[in-house]
Amino acid sequence: MLLRVVLAGFVLASLTLPVQAETIRIAIGTQDATINCAAGGLLIRELGLLDKYLPHDGKYKDATYDVEWKNFTxxxxxTNEMVAGKLDFxxxxxxxxxxxGVAFETAGKHSLFISVLSGSIKGSGNGIVVPSGSTVQSLSELKGKxxxxxFASTAHGMLLRAVAAEGWDPLKxxxxxxxxxxxxxxxxQAKKIDAHADFVPYAELFPNRGFARKIYDGSQSNSPTFHGALVDENYARQYPEVVVAYLRAGVEANQLLAAEPEKYSELIEKVTGIEAEVNYLFHGPLGVQTREMTWKPEYRQAVGTAIDTLKLLKKADRGLDLNSFIDDQYIRAAFKASGLDYTAQLANYVQSPLNANDAISGKPITDLTRVAEIWVKGEPKVRHYASAESAFSALDSLKKEGKSIRAIYAQASDSGIKLLADQAWFATDAKGGLSVFLLKGQAQQYARAKGGKVLDFTDASAKSIASR
Known part of the structure; x- marks a missing residue:
């Protein structure tokens, strides 16, 4: 507790001792291809946001900054380079x-988890895919495969939990x-494996590229997951204002993504080669994950679950004190300096919002559970529709006009996650209404309960057009 009080003092009030023309290194490790880390790396770097917030007064009056970036897969x-002192963030x-955190402790040092960047309290983002030609429709069919x-990724943790939920022995x-x-x-692509589990964005990227099909979403495990930012504790003690500056840059990056998700999805594609259509799945409104920087209890829980899983894998023989490892004072200070209410955001569990009108009727979209979207090639903005039926009707018209389509999205009727519509399953009810699902089994269950039918993308599109 005393340590936290002292650190808070560092963050909230500048020290009186001058840095005396010191050159301060700011070495940041990024994961550009892990696209929901964008607000903690790629966008800050590409848009030059960090320079806007670095302190140049008080003890930093005569300081200069040496900003270094290094990308990892x-x-x-x-972590290895952070522990070796080659990186600060x-x-x-x-x-x-x-x-x-465990690696730092083992080396007699300490790191701090200072912010969330993007996450899902349900677990979306991680997923399992199979080759596109596979007959497998669900995880339950992968026994013996x-x-x-x-290894040792967040997807690994998801896979172990999913296997345990099936009642399987992960070793047998x-x-x-x-x-x-x-x-x-x-x-x-070579069909050398039966399935692959992975983190953001590969469970969406591989299906988008046409050689895989998603058969499990992390939300089915209902285990929170997120990506976030860490810092070497010694560095944070020495330069707390620099840590706050880094997080303020992340706050602005998040705001930019919210305001223009298509524009920055294109930028991420330019840097990483990951298609903008996939980036929009995560960063667009109602996305697979929500851009988030506050330490919700569910994300604290995710760190604790990860530590327990590391012990199970014999990758850690010690625990971590979450109350000292997770340190929210810097992100709280960044929110305050940016004129934002941290407490209000901490209590906000709403998905990245959609405030749009139906592209056909022009009326405001009020039921977010049925939203569908179309990204037309050559158009800077995604078109929004109040329902899948409306989007399919528009799709037919767009094709007749000779328009090329980049992507079609639909919200899953059960989980609410954004799906690539051409990879989804659909089910009608007794009145002919259309609902959307990730898995064929989910659609079959709904159709049985509602007296409807199961349709794939092609059939669902044809049904909507025929019923116009």
């Missing part, structure tokens, strides 16, 4: 973030092998 090597998921996963009932996303993509 996963959290583990980023890092962005990663809950699972590798917990490992970061080979499932690859980036499935063959779990370590495989990085870039290797898994080739393996899926």
């Amino acid at each position: 996963s959290g583990a090597p980023l 890092g962005a990663m998921a809950d699972f590798p973030g917990a490992f970061n 080979s499932i690859s996963v980036p 009932d499935v063959n779990i092998i370590a495989q990085a996303p870039e290797i898994a993509g080739s393996a899926l």
Whole structure:
């Protein structure tokens, strides 16, 4: 408690001792391809946001800054460089973030988890895919099969929980092998693996590229997940105002994403090669995950769950004191300096909001559970529709006009997560209304209960057009 009071003092009031023309290194480890880390790395770097907030008065009057950026494909090597003192900040998921804390402790040091960047209290973002030609429709059909996963990732934790929920022994009932996303993509195309579990954005990216199909979403495990930012505690003690500046840059990056998700989805594609259509799945309104920077209890819980899983994997023989590892004083200070109410946002669980009119009727969209969207090639903004039926009707007209379509999105009727509509399943009710689902089994269950039929994307589109 005393330590937190002292640190709070550092954040809220500048020290009187001058830095005396010191050159201050700000070394930031990013994961550009892990697109929901964008507000903690890629956008700050590409838009030059950090420079806007770095202090140049008080003890920093004569200081100069040496900002270094280094990109990683996963959290583990980023952690290695943080522990080695080569990096000051890092962005990663809950699972590798917990490992970061353990690794620092093992080295006799300490790191701090200072902010969430994007997350889902249900667990969306992680997922499991199968080759596009596979007959597998659900996780329950993978008993005895080979499932690859980036080891010690947040997706690994999801996979272990999902396997346990099936009542399976992870050492006997499935063959779990370590495989990085870039290797898994080739393996899926060559049908060398039965399934692949991964983190953002690969469970959406691989299906979007046409060689995989999603059969499990992390929300089915109902286990919170997120990506966030960490800092070396010694660095934070020495330069608390710099830590706040970094987070203020992240706050602005989040605001920019909210205001123009299409524009910044295009920028992320330019930098990473990950299609803007997939980036929009996460950063657009009602996205797969919600951009979030506050420490909701569910995200604290996710770190605790990750630590327990690390122990199970024998990757940690010690726990972490969450009350000292998770430190929200810097993000609270960043919110205050940016004129935002941290307490209000902490209590806000609403998905990234959609305030739009139906592209056909022009009327405000009020029922967000039925929203569908179309991104027309060459158009800077995504078109919004009040229902899948409305979107399918528009799709037919757009095709007759010779328009090319980049992506079609629909909100899952049960979980509420945004789906690629051409990968989804649909079910009618007795009155012919259309509902949307990730899994065929979910659609079948709904259709049986409502006296309807199960349709794939092609059939659902044709039905909507025929009923106009």
